[in-house]
Amino acid sequence: MVVILLGPPGVGKGTQGAMLAEALEWDRLATGDLLREAKRRGTELGRQAATYMDAGELVPDSLIVAMVQERLEAMPARRGVLFDGFPRTEPQAQALDRVLPEVGRQVDAVVLLEAPDEVLHKRISGRRHSPESGRVYNVYFDPPEQEGICDEAGTPLVHREDDHPETVARRLEVYRELTEPLVDYYEASDAPVLRIDGDQTMEAVQASVRQALDEALDLGET
């Protein structure tokens, strides 16, 4: 099984993807996480991606496709794969359609998470995370007990470079221009596009995603 999580920045793809992958025991391939990891480790890929990421622009397709292909080939075929933050452009979607059959897979469904722009702005610019515990907070919706400090790790929270308000507007613009056309791309494919209201509580979104996937793909009790 292959499921793609599509939606604007801040809609909750990361959170929902992690919850879903854990519940279904699937692998999750989140290109943003892989790029941030490469950046932190100071690899050649990380160095090349950094300037695009910090400006809220997309990293060139060729770099992304090579990175995804490498990961995909290393994944056990019997487990489902959840794509989070990929594909983000039509050439990436076309590359995925070429690469998946080589590993005996196809896109089975697309989950489209949606929310109004005001909600997305607040969600992203309020986001803080703890590099130590991996926990994500929001200064408006889900603040830590002590301002700026992780409840679990007791160490300072970090504001992602591309979560600053100036960059957020650009990321939303890039989404509308380059990524949103993928909705039509997948509507025209065999894979169902499942539209989910992302402007609900985390638990309610997860329940909606699970229900929609169960109905579309008959995942059974997991």
Ligand code: AMP
């Ligand atoms: P994310 O964590 O998914 O919001 O991704 C953070 C940043 O990484 C994006 O703003 C892009 O600069 C870059 N990025 C992540 N995934 C992709 C992708 N599939 N194509 C191009 N750039 C990407």
